[in-house]
Amino acid sequence: MSIDYRQDKTDAMKAVVDPKQLTDKVEQLKNLEDEIANAEAGVKKLKEQANVISQFEIPQMMKDMNITKLKLKDGESIELKPFYYASIAKGRNESDSDFLDRKDKAFKWLRDNGLGDIIKNDITVTFGRDEDNKALQYADLAKSNGFEPIQRETVHAVTLKALVRERLENNLEMPSDIFKIYAGNSTKIKRR
Numbered sequence: 001m002s003i004d005y006r007q008d009k010t011d012a013m014k015a016v017v018d019p020k021q022l023t024d025k026v027e028q029l030k031n032l033e034d035e036i037a038n039a040e041a042g043v044k045k046l047k048e049q050a051n052v053i054s055q056f057e058i059p060q061m062m063k064d065m066n067i068t069k070l071k072l073k074d075g076e077s078i079e080l081k082p083f084y085y086a087s088i089a090k091g092r093n094e095s096d097s098d099f100l101d102r103k104d105k106a107f108k109w110l111r112d113n114g115l116g117d118i119i120k121n122d123i124t125v126t127f128g129r130d131e132d133n134k135a136l137q138y139a140d141l142a143k144s145n146g147f148e149p150i151q152r153e154t155v156h157a158v159t160l161k162a163l164v165r166e167r168l169e170n171n172l173e174m175p176s177d178i179f180k181i182y183a184g185n186s187t188k189i190k191r192r
Helices: 005-016 019-064 097-112 132-136 138-145 157-169
Strands: 069-071 077-088 119-124 150-155 179-190
């Protein structure tokens, strides 16, 4: 009796998975991924269409009719609710010098107007492997031991949005050359 290792290996592979079955499954997966991508693109397009109707068309129609709330025959109601968007006006990327200049101006404006408490100030120091004991003594290390802290100031988007809402609703200044601000109305449908 002779042993043919090559034939045995081929037979074993056929027993586990038929290459045709594998190819079919790969094709099935590719088709599903394509369907998912198409469905997601379709959902994105539907959301964009809904936003145009909700934020522009219906509010304009209701404004033209001098109404802010409408009750329908079926008991559902439609109401316009204000919404706000705010960010520090950005350039192409965060290393863009114009963005950094606007960011500095935005933080200065917030501090000058008594709003500096919404600025988060994070300082990060990176320690290498096996430096846990040094990390526990961070205050003593910092610059005296050659570690350079990384400082990053930020304002959380939700906090900035709330500030803009408050200031706009109270007719207070919010400089649009420093902050990217958008305020509008959105249609809210209360369903039964």
